[in-house]
Amino acid sequence: MDEQMAVKAAAGGAPSRMRRFRLGREFGVFVALVVLCVALTLLNDRFLTPTNLLNIGRQVSLMGIMAVGMTFVLVSGEVDLSVGSTYGLCGIAVGVLLVAGYPLALAIAAGLVLGAGIGLINGVLSTYLRVPSLIATLGTLSMVRGAALILTDGKPVTVNARNGVGEADLAMFEFLGQGKVLGIPMQLAFFIVIALAGWFLLSRTSFGFRIFAVGGSAKAARVSGINVASVKIWALTLMGTLAALAGTLSLAFLPSGQAGRMGLGLELDVIAATIVGGTTLAGGEGTILGTVLGVLIIGVLRNGLVLTGVSPFAQEFLIGLVIVVAVAIDKWSTSSKSN
Amino acid sequence: MQQPPLIEIRNVGKTFPGVQALNGVSLTLRAGEVHAVIGENGAGKSTLMNMLAGELLPDTGSILVAGEDVRLSSPLKSKALGINVVFQELSLCHNLTVGENVMMQGLARTPGLGLISRSRASREATRLLTQLGLGDLDPTTPVHELTIAQMQLIEIARAISQDLRVLVLDEPNSALSPHETARMLQIIRALRADGVAIVYVSHNLDEVRSIADRITVLRDGQHVTTMDNDQSVTVDRLVSAMVGRDLAAVQQYALVAPAVEATRPVLAVHQLAVPGQIARMSFELYPGEILGVAGMPNSGKDSLSDALFGLIPRGGTVEIDGAPVPPENPGSAIASGMALIPADRRRGGALLLMSVAHNVVSASLAAFSVGGILRQGAIARTTNDYVDKLDIRISDVLQRIGTLSGGNQQKAILARGLVTKPKVLILHEPTRGIDVGAKEEIYAILAALASEGMAVMMISSELPEIVLHSSRVLVMERGRVAATFRGAEITEEAIMQAALGQLAVAAE
Numbered sequence: 001m002d003e004q005m006a007v008k009a010a011a012g013g014a015p016s017r018m019r020r021f022r023l024g025r026e027f028g029v030f031v032a033l034v035v036l037c038v039a040l041t042l043l044n045d046r047f048l049t050p051t052n053l054l055n056i057g058r059q060v061s062l063m064g065i066m067a068v069g070m071t072f073v074l075v076s077g078e079v080d081l082s083v084g085s086t087y088g089l090c091g092i093a094v095g096v097l098l099v100a101g102y103p104l105a106l107a108i109a110a111g112l113v114l115g116a117g118i119g120l121i122n123g124v125l126s127t128y129l130r131v132p133s134l135i136a137t138l139g140t141l142s143m144v145r146g147a148a149l150i151l152t153d154g155k156p157v158t159v160n161a162r163n164g165v166g167e168a169d170l171a172m173f174e175f176l177g178q179g180k181v182l183g184i185p186m187q188l189a190f191f192i193v194i195a196l197a198g199w200f201l202l203s204r205t206s207f208g209f210r211i212f213a214v215g216g217s218a219k220a221a222r223v224s225g226i227n228v229a230s231v232k233i234w235a236l237t238l239m240g241t242l243a244a245l246a247g248t249l250s251l252a253f254l255p256s257g258q259a260g261r262m263g264l265g266l267e268l269d270v271i272a273a274t275i276v277g278g279t280t281l282a283g284g285e286g287t288i289l290g291t292v293l294g295v296l297i298i299g300v301l302r303n304g305l306v307l308t309g310v311s312p313f314a315q316e317f318l319i320g321l322v323i324v325v326a327v328a329i330d331k332w333s334t335s336s337k338s339n
Numbered sequence: 340m341q342q343p344p345l346i347e348i349r350n351v352g353k354t355f356p357g358v359q360a361l362n363g364v365s366l367t368l369r370a371g372e373v374h375a376v377i378g379e380n381g382a383g384k385s386t387l388m389n390m391l392a393g394e395l396l397p398d399t400g401s402i403l404v405a406g407e408d409v410r411l412s413s414p415l416k417s418k419a420l421g422i423n424v425v426f427q428e429l430s431l432c433h434n435l436t437v438g439e440n441v442m443m444q445g446l447a448r449t450p451g452l453g454l455i456s457r458s459r460a461s462r463e464a465t466r467l468l469t470q471l472g473l474g475d476l477d478p479t480t481p482v483h484e485l486t487i488a489q490m491q492l493i494e495i496a497r498a499i500s501q502d503l504r505v506l507v508l509d510e511p512n513s514a515l516s517p518h519e520t521a522r523m524l525q526i527i528r529a530l531r532a533d534g535v536a537i538v539y540v541s542h543n544l545d546e547v548r549s550i551a552d553r554i555t556v557l558r559d560g561q562h563v564t565t566m567d568n569d570q571s572v573t574v575d576r577l578v579s580a581m582v583g584r585d586l587a588a589v590q591q592y593a594l595v596a597p598a599v600e601a602t603r604p605v606l607a608v609h610q611l612a613v614p615g616q617i618a619r620m621s622f623e624l625y626p627g628e629i630l631g632v633a634g635m636p637n638s639g640k641d642s643l644s645d646a647l648f649g650l651i652p653r654g655g656t657v658e659i660d661g662a663p664v665p666p667e668n669p670g671s672a673i674a675s676g677m678a679l680i681p682a683d684r685r686r687g688g689a690l691l692l693m694s695v696a697h698n699v700v701s702a703s704l705a706a707f708s709v710g711g712i713l714r715q716g717a718i719a720r721t722t723n724d725y726v727d728k729l730d731i732r733i734s735d736v737l738q739r740i741g742t743l744s745g746g747n748q749q750k751a752i753l754a755r756g757l758v759t760k761p762k763v764l765i766l767h768e769p770t771r772g773i774d775v776g777a778k779e780e781i782y783a784i785l786a787a788l789a790s791e792g793m794a795v796m797m798i799s800s801e802l803p804e805i806v807l808h809s810s811r812v813l814v815m816e817r818g819r820v821a822a823t824f825r826g827a828e829i830t831e832e833a834i835m836q837a838a839l840g841q842l843a844v845a846a847e
Contacts, residue, residue, distance in 0.1 A: 212690075220687050220689055224690075226701075
């Protein structure tokens with residue numbers, strides 16, 4: 001863990017207590033990613049090209065943005081199943097507002113606030129109202145999807161000039177979806193910034209500390225004077241906001257969405273990537289670096305399977321297999337280490 | 340009658356890391372006797388009962404059943420030999436009915452296809468319940484609707500549903516009303532008449548006097564005496580056998596600074612109440628003293644620290660230096676100058692997945708962050724300071740606290756409390772699960788803190804610890820202050836008698 005390095009460096013005065021060098025569990029995930037990339041490079045000469053790599057980066061970005069949020073939620077000892085629906089509803093809500101003639105900044109702000117609100121509701125349900133988050137967010141998964149269908153009457157929403165969206169807003173929206181900064185696709189740029197911010201927040205701030213504390217032992221956190229409910233609510237609110245951001249970027253890229261389909265089942269990819277990266281469902285353990293590696297493994301695997309011509313059906317099967325094997329190896333290695 | 344005793348325990352010993360729980364204890368159980376086993380907390384009663392239950396194997400010595408050397412390596416094996424243990428923490432399945440619980444051992448392993456005859460099970464359960472005077476209880480009642488007393492009787496019914504030769508009752512009376520206790524004793528007498536050997540573990544000496552045929556006293560894992568329960572046995576005699584004579588105690592006591600009650604109290608607790616645990620309790624804590632709080636397991640002492648610190652709801656007022664500490668808010672308790680070292684490090688005291696450094700600062704995050712960003716350098720420096728000051732043996736401040744020994748974990752948790760700069764330090768079972776060496780170090784740290792003017796409160800089940808290391812002792816019984824002792828009044832006998840309710844309530 002990087003924060004450990006920082007404390008280590010700062011505590012240089014006591015070298016005898018600082019000897020042991022440990023490889024984080026991210027290292028295993030990193031090795032797996034490298035092996036996967038080498039194998040795909042040997043199997044297919046189109047894999048290791050700048051275009052393809054940027055393509056992978058763009059494809060995993062939206063899932064990755066949400067996986068950063070999911071890391072906070074899982075480390076805090078909760079889970080959020082509603083993120084796919086939130087992604088769908090918030091993206092579509094931004095589209096609906098744009099089509100209705102609201103300015104872009106307002107539409108996007110409203111989408112993000114909506115996502116934060118859903119996260120807040122998830123948080124209050126699973127703390128003050130004591131509905132376990134697995135069940136609370138299973139409920140909101142359905143409710144939020146239903147809300148999106150009601151909002152659009154099930155019809156697709158398309159953001160274009162024909163629907164009366166102003167020219168300047170349209171150009172800006174298109175830039176958000178399809179533009180590039182320094183040659184990096186916009187979505188990937190967002191992912192990079194959010195991953196860096198998430199890493200800083202989780203490993204270097206007292207908020208991140210509280211997330212680990214409440215997820216590791218809610219009782220011990222309480223004894224330390226930490227307000228457990230408030231920390232969990234913040235984590236879920238952050239998650240909702242990031243899901244809304246990802247949904248908005250998705251709509252900007254396409255630029256249309258349908259309430260019944262947008263983000264359907266995405267929550268499972270997000271949770272899978274986070275867990276492959278070493279975050280545990282039990283809470284108290286996880287890093288953003290691990291999550292980013294987990295997201296890349298899933299993305300590279302998907303891309304590689306397409307490039308090597310594996311059938312889409314077999315792709316689904318293999319990705320599921322990788323998730324199970326990755327977590328099994330991780331559990332096995334940590335339990336054998338502690339014995 | 341020269342047939343061998345039903346059970347003969349020969350010289351059994353058991354060592355846990357850092358603790359010799361039992362050391363050469365022998366005990367015989369005869370058919371048709373009630374054999375009471377008494378002793379302080381930590382005397383080795385539970386270890387011995389766990390051996391009979393098949394939960395623990397002795398390290399040394401042997402257990403003979405009907406003259407035959409047996410290895411009670413699992414609860415099933417004990418049950419097969421007719422030994423049944425009803426523990427204080429009841430082990431009923433709350434989702435099942437009375438009948439299903441009573442007949443559980445039969446239902447869980449039915450021969451053939453595994454089909455269950457509910458009507459037969461229900462008939463059989465009714466028969467057993469009637470035998471115990473619970474004939475009016477419908478076997479289809481879910482267990483979670485019962486009172487604790489009824490649950491306890493259901494456990495006994497389950498024990499007698501199988502071939503029963505030895506029944507061990509661990510603190511059976513702790514949750515019972517006088518009426519229910521009378522019924523329990525009646526059942527015990529009936530079982531005794533049927534030739535069952537009953538082991539009766541209890542803190543209630545009056546009850547032991549009234550029911551037991553023989554009484555065995557354990558102390559510090561050793562067998563003190565076994566006596567026939569005749570006219571010569573008095574509660575006083577039992578108490579002195581339980582606590583033993585320890586003159587060293589009195590001498591060591593002089594080392595502890597006397598209470599500085601001339602000063603104003605730093606902590607004032609008025610009419611503190613926790614439903615079912617603490618009944619309007621008032622006391623004060625002064626700077627420079629170590630106030631020991633003693634009491635039996637159900638006296639309410641185990642809720643005291645959680646109530647004061649705001650971990651559980653409470654009534655009444657708690658003030659530090661005259662300023663009220665709000666209830667149910669550990670954060671403000673810390674801000675008011677209170678620090679808690681909880682009893683159970685594994686289940687909630689420590690952040691086991693996190694490093695020593697993170698545990699040390701976890702209760703003072705605001706002091707170790709600027710604008711929400713952690714000050715890694717300050718965290719490492721402070722941790723190193725306390726590692727040196729409290730002699731915490733670690734290889735690395737980033738070592739996970741869960742990998743440390745109990746004593747080092749406890750010192751790190753103590754550091755967490757001290758980093759918050761408390762005026763009042765509350766410790767609950769400060770040395771539980773800690774080896775002897777580390778215990779002494781912790782006592783020394785507490786004495787040093789008190790001499791610097793800290794107000795220390797030590798809630799403990801270990802009487803020697805209370806006697807040797809408190810400057811004043813408060814004894815709780817049934818959620819009230821039963822007595823306070825200071826100076827030469829602090830003896831194990833006095834505390835034990837007050838804790839057992841054997842003392843006229845001393846006026847504060």
